[in-house]
Amino acid sequence: MSILKKFSPIIVAAILALLPTPEGLSPNGWYFLSIFVGVIVGLIVEPVPAALVGLSGVSLVAVLGLIDPKAAASRAWALSGFSNGVIWLIFAAFMFAMGYQKTGLGRRISLILVKHLGRNTLGLGYAVAFSDAVLAPFMPSNTARSAGTIYPVVSNIPPMFESLPHKDPRKMGSYLYWTAFAATCVTSSMFLTSLAPNLLALDIINKTIKVSISWSQWAQVMLPVMIPLFLATPLLAYLVYPPTQKKSPEAPAWAAEELRKMGRVSTKELLMLGYAVMALLLWIFGKQVGVDSTVAAITVLSLMVLTRVVSWEDVITNKAAWNVLVWFATLVAMAAGLKKAGVLDWLGKLVSVYLQGLAPTSVALLLVVLFFALHYFFASTTAHTTALMPLFLAIAAPLLPLEMQGKVALMLAASLGLMGIITPYATGPGPIWYGAGYISQARWWFLGVVFGGIYLAAMIGLTLVYV
Numbered sequence: 001m002s003i004l005k006k007f008s009p010i011i012v013a014a015i016l017a018l019l020p021t022p023e024g025l026s027p028n029g030w031y032f033l034s035i036f037v038g039v040i041v042g043l044i045v046e047p048v049p050a051a052l053v054g055l056s057g058v059s060l061v062a063v064l065g066l067i068d069p070k071a072a073a074s075r076a077w078a079l080s081g082f083s084n085g086v087i088w089l090i091f092a093a094f095m096f097a098m099g100y101q102k103t104g105l106g107r108r109i110s111l112i113l114v115k116h117l118g119r120n121t122l123g124l125g126y127a128v129a130f131s132d133a134v135l136a137p138f139m140p141s142n143t144a145r146s147a148g149t150i151y152p153v154v155s156n157i158p159p160m161f162e163s164l165p166h167k168d169p170r171k172m173g174s175y176l177y178w179t180a181f182a183a184t185c186v187t188s189s190m191f192l193t194s195l196a197p198n199l200l201a202l203d204i205i206n207k208t209i210k211v212s213i214s215w216s217q218w219a220q221v222m223l224p225v226m227i228p229l230f231l232a233t234p235l236l237a238y239l240v241y242p243p244t245q246k247k248s249p250e251a252p253a254w255a256a257e258e259l260r261k262m263g264r265v266s267t268k269e270l271l272m273l274g275y276a277v278m279a280l281l282l283w284i285f286g287k288q289v290g291v292d293s294t295v296a297a298i299t300v301l302s303l304m305v306l307t308r309v310v311s312w313e314d315v316i317t318n319k320a321a322w323n324v325l326v327w328f329a330t331l332v333a334m335a336a337g338l339k340k341a342g343v344l345d346w347l348g349k350l351v352s353v354y355l356q357g358l359a360p361t362s363v364a365l366l367l368v369v370l371f372f373a374l375h376y377f378f379a380s381t382t383a384h385t386t387a388l389m390p391l392f393l394a395i396a397a398p399l400l401p402l403e404m405q406g407k408v409a410l411m412l413a414a415s416l417g418l419m420g421i422i423t424p425y426a427t428g429p430g431p432i433w434y435g436a437g438y439i440s441q442a443r444w445w446f447l448g449v450v451f452g453g454i455y456l457a458a459m460i461g462l463t464l465v466y467v
Contacts, residue, residue: 013034013038013041024349028067029341032337035057036057036343039056039331058334061077061078067340079333080332080333084203085294087328089199090196090199091325093138093193094321095301095304095315096297097140097141097145099310103272106145108262110131110149111258111262113128114251115255117130119248121243121248123248124157124172124248125235125238128153129179129180133187136188137280139194140199141320142194142420143428143432145184145194147429147433151180151432154176157251160250166437172245174241174439175237175238177433178237181433185418185419186226188416189226189418190227192219195417197385198413198414198416200382204385204390205406207332209393209409213410215283215284215293216283216284219284221466222462229458271309272309275304279300335390339390344394348398363396364400364404364463367395367396368408368412368463371392372459373456374388375422381416381428389412392412396408411459411467415456415459421455422449423445426448
């Protein structure tokens with residue numbers, strides 16, 4: 001890594017801080033914004049682990065007293081993200097993902113679908129997509145879900161038909177790899193808990209405009225659109241990027257043999273399935289019976305450990321979960337700091353001047369389209385959420401009535417999964433599927449434009465109906 005890239009977050013933050021404070025913003029607000037931009041640059045280029053980037057930003061703001069000059073108040077702000085229920089919900093959901101992998105339940109589900117749907121290549125595409133959809137509500141890391149669970153199964157299929165990255169990739173491999181990637185982008189928007197930045201976005205929404213969105217509210221709005229889009233995705237890939245081999249008689253036999261090797265369904269798998277259903281029911285109906293979604297998740301995690309579906313050692317050594325907890329907790333604090341430092345009010349007034357006079361529906365559509373398109377500049381959905389969600393909410397505040405603000409906020413949050421389709425680096429699983437070599441860079445960008453346009457059109461249509 002070059003020296004310039006390594007120190008780019010510090011350089012950017014320092015240059016901004018040295019510039020004159022803009023009119024309408026306090027010096028502390030300007031310094032905070034400078035550090036915030038430095039954090040975003042750090043999340044994009046990652047000179048150090050992302051969690052350390054966030055922790056460094058929060059620490060610097062607290063040391064300088066930019067949010068509050070009192071030491072105790074600065075400490076309370078810096079640690080506020082760690083007491084956030086959404087962060088612990090994400091953490092617990094990462095443990096559910098580990099349970100799927102440790103017990104083998106995720107792999108078994110994928111193999112069963114391949115066995116029953118895989119007699120032809122289009123059927124294989126649907127088997128891959130349904131495998132992702134079944135796991136999506138319980139796995140907030142689409143990287144763990146798609147790259148960690150689905151990829152190992154899919155990667156075994158094309159070689160059976162002599163479809164390799166360097167030999168006949170279009171025979172089958174290219175289609176299956178693109179379908180798997182496209183499907184996980186849709187499922188990431190289908191459920192609130194299928195993508196960690198969805199939950200991060202909702203926390204930012206709650207802190208910025210005081211609007212709460214539950215699991216069931218998300219599902220009621222998104223499922224009527226996401227289910228048809230999900231069902232169309234394997235077929236669209238089949239038409240836009242067709243495989244040259246249409247039949248796959250060997251795939252069901254291979255899946256059946258792999259299932260035979262796995263043996264009978266284990267007690268741990270059955271327990272994991274039961275806990276997953278329990279968590280889902282509590283996320284949907286918990287509010288009616290007085291059970292918070294985070295409490296439900298932590299309770300189910302405790303049961304998983306007590307019944308030895310996973311061990312306590314598994315919990316404390318799950319680096320990905322603890323890394324995300326620190327990462328997101330610090331980003332939540334930084335995003336909340338934008339409002340406390342007066343940055344959001346200043347930015348909202350600055351940008352909204354140019355949108356004055358537009359009809360509310362036009363403003364809503366413009367925000368959704370821009371939010372989606374700007375993801376071309378981000379290699380991380382988390383960085384995109386942290387940088388742009390507070391800004392877009394601030395822009396919407398003076399231009400839209402409060403009820404419409406909440407609806408537009410949901411549209412912005414719900415597009416986070418879909419926008420992962422546009423580039424090879426736009427979401428976590430992208431580099432894994434692209435890196436396999438079945439799809440060239442030029443073809444991937446072309447498919448990203450085509451499917452990105454279709455997915456954006458779906459969000460535009462939903463915005464028109466819902467907002």
